[in-house]
Amino acid sequence: MRRAAPFGPNLFASVMGTGIVATAGAAMPGLRTPATVVWALDAALLAFLVVAALRRWTWATVRDQLADPVMAQFWGAPPMALMTVGTGTLLLGSDWIGLTAALAIDWTLWTLGTALGLMTSVLVPLRMIGSGERAFGGWLMPVVPPMVSAASGALLAQYLPEGQFRQAMVLGCYALFGVSLFATLVIVPQIWQRLVQHGLGAASTVPTLWIVLGPLGQSITAANLLAGVHVLPGQTAFGVLYGTTTWGFALLxxxxxxxxxVRTARRGLPFALTWWSFVFPLGTLVTGTSTLAKHVPSPMFTCVSIELYGALVLAWITVAVRTLAQRSA
Structure with a gap:
């Protein structure tokens, strides 16, 4: 009898990856309708996984997963999945369900995702203290959700009435931006040091190198979306300066x-759910490049965002097909 595949928080990475294809597609010319269809698929996938999680997870299950030094990192995926679907609902789903309903859903998912993301940003790093574990790309997963909150919150802030409440929302988003940014600045050097001193490790962990793009691309997106709210002086300048410098490192x-x-694939790169690391982080670079294109009068960002989106769709199709094949095997 075939043993059922484990149901972990890493499955929510499929929601993140599918959702970023939809939200990034919202900024692409002529792709609004197909992007909306992808958003609807993603919302259904999130609902399915949430129901499955509620049926399968117990406190003991969660405790065991948090005790696992690898699986614990992927508890950052559920909050980001919630907020990705929420953002897609606002950007795309409003065409089908109306703006009022879209805002209500997005606020709900953003609130839940932000609360859960702040929890993972504290609890998972605390769990790693004294563990002696070597850093890998997955260490960024629990600290990226606040950056997603900052970007998603910037979109919601645009619908708040002008005044102190909108300003407080923007300031809160910048604080969330800082939570993730400075945690990333601490973790990325550790990942680099591990690569230099100990090499790549198991082939299945190689895709997690792409997770570094997550906080980079999402921070570019957040900085430039917050610049569009216009409640603080210098927001646009900060978004462009921070965005372009970070964009350069992201391309590196x-x-x-x-x-x-590519080198690892030539020797053998077995499929695992870590392959979803190819999708969402790349998608954040697409959204970051698209937001830069709105503030910088240069066709370079527009052309690069279109090219990156093509690569994103190809990666999503490849990983989604392999995931379905694995789960049904």
């Missing part, structure tokens, strides 16, 4: 991660 990391991935 794409080159490194792609080269390592």
């Amino acid at each position: 990391w794409v080159a490194i991660a792609a080269t390592v991935t």
